Amino acid sequence: MRANRRTDTKPELALRHALHRLGYRYRKDYRLDLDGGRRVRPDIAFTARKVAVFVDGCFWHACPEHGSNPRANEWYWGPKLIKNVERDRVNDAALILAGWTVVRLWEHVPIDEAVGTVVTALTATVAPGPAKAADPGNAAGPVSPSDGTEPPNRIPPATDDSLG
8 A cells, every 4th residue: 555645646736736827835735733632734735824625535535426435355444434534524623623724625526626616715715914005006905806816916036136
């Protein structure tokens, strides 16, 4: 079972690449130490907005559409898969109690739909920090698209000349 990856699976990589292309920055496989000693490692963590994203494999997390019950060694796999699902629910509850938004995606979800789900969760949460002052030239405030797919504002990297 050494070949079974815990991180950097193909669906997870595809989602991370798509989010990065849109300008979103995140931490991968970031360990969260929650109250009560529980440790959770989301596949993708947006720490400023407290959004945890999990990309669940259909076999390992017992997908209702594509999950299969192994015929060989059923005495081992049955309880193991049930325990995986129970652990997911306990981790979800612990994250929600800690103030995190949890997004769980199946590996078979199309990448466009997965990105849309994550972006929706990100736009629904407010990043902590100082309030932005309104632009005096624009009394209506900043304009953003109604679909919420605009990536966060980015500051261009500094060049050697600008460092002084």
